[in-house]
Amino acid sequence: MPPSQAMLNTPSPGAPDEKAKRHTISILVQNKFGAFNRIAGMFAAKGYNIDSLSVGPTEDEGVSRMTIVARGDDQIIEQITKQLNKLIDIVKVIDLTFESFVDRELVLVKVHSTNDTRPEIMQIAEIFRAKVVDISPRTLTLEATGSQQKVDAIIKMLKPFAIKEMARTGRVALKREFQGEV
Amino acid sequence: MSRQAHEEESPAAPAGRLMTGAEIFVRSLIAENVEVLFGYPGGATIGVYDALHDISDINHVLTRHEQGATHAAEGYAKATGKPGVVLVTSGPGATNTVTGIADAMMDSIPLVVFTGQVPLRLIGNDAFQEADIVGITRPITKHNYLVRDVRELAQTIKEAFYIATSGRPGPVLVDLPKDVMAQKTHFAYPQSVTLRNYTPILEGNVRQIKKAAEMINAAKRPVLYVGGGTILSNAAAELTALARKLRCPVTTTLHGLGSFPENDPLAMGMLGMHGTWYSNMAVHFCDVLIAVGARFDDRVTGNVEAFAAEAKKIHIDVDPAAISKNVKVDVPIVGDVKRVLTAIQELVNPLETEDWLRTIDAWKDEHPLRYMNGGEIRAQYVMQKLGEITGGNAIVVTDVGQHQMWAAQFFNFSHPRTHITSGGLGTMGFSLPAAMGAVFGRRDIPVISISGDGGFQMNSQEMATIVQHRLPVKIFVINNGFLGMVRQWQELFWRRRYSQVELANPDFVRLAEAYGCTAYRATRTAEVEDVLCKAMAHTDGPVFVEFVVAKEDNVYPMIPAGQTVNEMIDTPDPASGGDTRTGDRIETVEKGKSRKVSVHAPVTSNA
Numbered sequence: 154m155p156p157s158q159a160m161l162n163t164p165s166p167g168a169p170d171e172k173a174k175r176h177t178i179s180i181l182v183q184n185k186f187g188a189f190n191r192i193a194g195m196f197a198a199k200g201y202n203i204d205s206l207s208v209g210p211t212e213d214e215g216v217s218r219m220t221i222v223a224r225g226d227d228q229i230i231e232q233i234t235k236q237l238n239k240l241i242d243i244v245k246v247i248d249l250t251f252e253s254f255v256d257r258e259l260v261l262v263k264v265h266s267t268n269d270t271r272p273e274i275m276q277i278a279e280i281f282r283a284k285v286v287d288i289s290p291r292t293l294t295l296e297a298t299g300s301q302q303k304v305d306a307i308i309k310m311l312k313p314f315a316i317k318e319m320a321r322t323g324r325v326a327l328k329r330e331f332q333g334e335v
Numbered sequence: 336m337s338r339q340a341h342e343e344e345s346p347a348a349p350a351g352r353l354m355t356g357a358e359i360f361v362r363s364l365i366a367e368n369v370e371v372l373f374g375y376p377g378g379a380t381i382g383v384y385d386a387l388h389d390i391s392d393i394n395h396v397l398t399r400h401e402q403g404a405t406h407a408a409e410g411y412a413k414a415t416g417k418p419g420v421v422l423v424t425s426g427p428g429a430t431n432t433v434t435g436i437a438d439a440m441m442d443s444i445p446l447v448v449f450t451g452q453v454p455l456r457l458i459g460n461d462a463f464q465e466a467d468i469v470g471i472t473r474p475i476t477k478h479n480y481l482v483r484d485v486r487e488l489a490q491t492i493k494e495a496f497y498i499a500t501s502g503r504p505g506p507v508l509v510d511l512p513k514d515v516m517a518q519k520t521h522f523a524y525p526q527s528v529t530l531r532n533y534t535p536i537l538e539g540n541v542r543q544i545k546k547a548a549e550m551i552n553a554a555k556r557p558v559l560y561v562g563g564g565t566i567l568s569n570a571a572a573e574l575t576a577l578a579r580k581l582r583c584p585v586t587t588t589l590h591g592l593g594s595f596p597e598n599d600p601l602a603m604g605m606l607g608m609h610g611t612w613y614s615n616m617a618v619h620f621c622d623v624l625i626a627v628g629a630r631f632d633d634r635v636t637g638n639v640e641a642f643a644a645e646a647k648k649i650h651i652d653v654d655p656a657a658i659s660k661n662v663k664v665d666v667p668i669v670g671d672v673k674r675v676l677t678a679i680q681e682l683v684n685p686l687e688t689e690d691w692l693r694t695i696d697a698w699k700d701e702h703p704l705r706y707m708n709g710g711e712i713r714a715q716y717v718m719q720k721l722g723e724i725t726g727g728n729a730i731v732v733t734d735v736g737q738h739q740m741w742a743a744q745f746f747n748f749s750h751p752r753t754h755i756t757s758g759g760l761g762t763m764g765f766s767l768p769a770a771m772g773a774v775f776g777r778r779d780i781p782v783i784s785i786s787g788d789g790g791f792q793m794n795s796q797e798m799a800t801i802v803q804h805r806l807p808v809k810i811f812v813i814n815n816g817f818l819g820m821v822r823q824w825q826e827l828f829w830r831r832r833y834s835q836v837e838l839a840n841p842d843f844v845r846l847a848e849a850y851g852c853t854a855y856r857a858t859r860t861a862e863v864e865d866v867l868c869k870a871m872a873h874t875d876g877p878v879f880v881e882f883v884v885a886k887e888d889n890v891y892p893m894i895p896a897g898q899t900v901n902e903m904i905d906t907p908d909p910a911s912g913g914d915t916r917t918g919d920r921i922e923t924v925e926k927g928k929s930r931k932v933s934v935h936a937p938v939t940s941n942a
């Protein structure tokens with residue numbers, strides 16, 4: 154479905170000089186040959202920056218969900234959503250920034266550890282409810298899940314111990330069912 | 336999937352018989368009422384060409400280059416409003432279509448381009464004549480497909496035509512692997528298409544239309560700024576009616592030319608970089624700007640911040656993404672231009688614009704379009720005379736450069752679909768093949784190709800196709816011995832350092848004759864009218880005319896790129912460039928005025 158008429162025809166607020174904001178855009182896309190490429194290509198061709206991108210299957214077998222975190226002022230983000238809507242394979246685009254939503258990100262962090270530092274790292278893990286998923290004499294690998302801020306925070310705490318490798322999934326998000334009007 | 340294809344047998348197809356992909360392809364084109372196909376065969380499409388061999392419903396035109404085929408399809412589409420169809424082979428055949436596809440994307444031209452592809456199992460192997468054309472054209476198509484199963488072929492073709500022609504039109508590419516085209520299945524051409532997120536919005540939002548009407552009714556100094564979307568939507572009549580009801584002056588973009596008669600007193604001609612002085616002034620000082628099927632292109636707006644800065648802006652466009660892309664507007668209306676204009680017209684009243692029109696008339700008097708005329712031929716004069724001789728009843732297909740701007744300024748376009756050019760991409764070499772394509776769609780009106788000496792040589796091979804089909808194309812080359820537009824910029828902005836812009840040309844008349852085409856050359860102003868009349872009277876096949884014109888003339892007025900009306904350069908007096916000699920005079924042309932004034936001016940020799 155295209156966005157409603159009313160929405161399209163309402164001029165979006167915000168002066169052009171407004172600060173760039175982070176937007177979480179949720180995209181349902183048909184599993185068609187080249188569809189992801191088309192989306193990524195659109196961002197590249199229009200010169201839009203992506204902070205993170207995650208993609209996976211949904212309850213509908215023919216459709217995947219992409220969650221893209223992009224940065225830009227309101228006019229840029231409005232263009233991004235409109236350009237995405239123009240892509241034929243896209244089923245739905247929602248800018249969650251204008252909605253209430255739940256989001257999670259998962260990170261795997263492999264951090265240097267010694268007998269001396271291990272307890273301290275474990276303590277940090279506990280505070281963040283992170284799990285130890287791998288251990289070796291010189292490293293610990295932690296798995297943490299949470300909002301982007303929480304993931305950022307644990308990474309910050311682990312940095313002093315020297316992070317050897319890390320993998321983040323990027324943000325996934327869903328709109329909340331109750332939008333606060335209840 | 337929610338595609339709803341009603342499985343019905345096409346009457347042409349006997350039920351039960353298995354058909355190859357190639358046969359299905361041909362039958363699908365017939366079902367789409369394709370009357371002409373521009374193409375070039377090769378290894379990957381040899382089976383498809385075999386299936387085409389016995390078909391009389393479709394006229395296949397063998398161009399001499401795949402770029403020519405895509406531009407021909409564009410010309411056909413622009414002249415008729417129907418989609419242009421192209422068929423080429425894989426690899427180099429496919430990559431040769433890229434420029435035409437990009438051109439169609441920029442100018443919203445409905446094209447369906449079929450490319451051959453290596454067999455599915457070889458894709459990705461760097462097979463002979465393999466190119467990832469789907470990847471290459473992804474950013475320059477409205478949509479594209481790789482057909483991976485013959486059972487998807489008919490459905491894909493149906494979707495391709497639907498997407499190309501609906502909403503904001505554009506090119507769609509369908510890649511056809513050789514083995515898929517040899518596979519067999521039952522043929523049934525779908526009757527309808529439903530795509531999950533593709534439903535162009537045609538009806539404008541009623542609230543927005545009301546808002547726009549209120550804004551218009553309160554206007555003191557309105558301007559209608561009209562783009563190519565008006566012609567795509569076949570809304571020239573609605574636009575003209577609205578302008579006349581409102582008594583609102585009209586300016587058009589390059590692609591909007593023809594949507595409003597330029598001899599109407601409300602007409603201001605083209606706006607933008609090489610627009611008329613008065614249209615740019617009017618846009619600058621208007622209080623309500625009504626943008627109709629236009630996209631605030633940088634060649635129109637110059638410095639966007641200063642563009643109609645004081646005006647409330649209404650923007651009507653079928654493409655939501657075109658709205659507020661370059662310029663923030665006050666009342667956006669997403670919808671089909673024809674329907675929205677009709678709705679607005681019912682809600683607006685005639686405006687009291689007498690003062691405003693008087694101001695514009697004064698600008699027209701002070702700053703008309705002007706050029707030097709006399710000894711050497713001036714391209715402007717050729718365009719003006721051509722407009723007069725044809726009465727505007729001709730399709731003029733221009734190339735890119737100075738001659739393109741002069742045609743836009745001086746021909747006086749008055750009918751929709753009579754002006755065809757490459758505006759968005761600015762593709763040199765467009766005119767000749769596009770004019771050829773236009774003739775295949777329109778035999779009821781003369782078709783004139785106008786190129787520069789540079790651009791003509793970018794697709795001159797299509798002379799062979801034109802002669803082969805004895806197409807009545809008038810082929811005009813404006814020979815100034817230069818890549819004129821680039822030379823003009825070098826003259827004005829790069830201290831006259833002429834870097835790589837001078838052309839050593841062939842004898843164009845003999846070249847045309849070698850192709851088997853009647854050809855003339857005009858070198859003096861006095862010969863222009865006569866040769867134009869001869870060319871227009873020549874209906875038996877093509878006719879070629881070379882106009883040898885002043886070498887260093889410039890297009891004016893000019894707003895340098897990214898600037899504002901404050902930096903607008905009017906025609907210097909007398910015009911710079913070329914030899915001015917006794918007897919030259921300034922010719923002035925005012926849009927939308929019944930009188931055409933010729934001022935004889937004394938000439939200084941140091942011009």
Ligand SMILES: Cc1ncc(C[n+]2csc(CCOP(=O)(O)OP(=O)(O)O)c2C)c(N)n1
Nearest residue numbers: 736737738761763787788789790818819820
């Ligand atoms: C394919 C392509 N290459 C380069 C350009 C850049 N360009 C724009 S106008 C122009 C000069 C065109 O010369 P000519 O065809 O002789 O026309 P004139 O300006 O002299 O009328 C050039 C090189 C272009 N528009 N298209």
Ligand SMILES: [Mg+2]
Nearest residue numbers: 787788817819
């Ligand atoms: Mg030239």
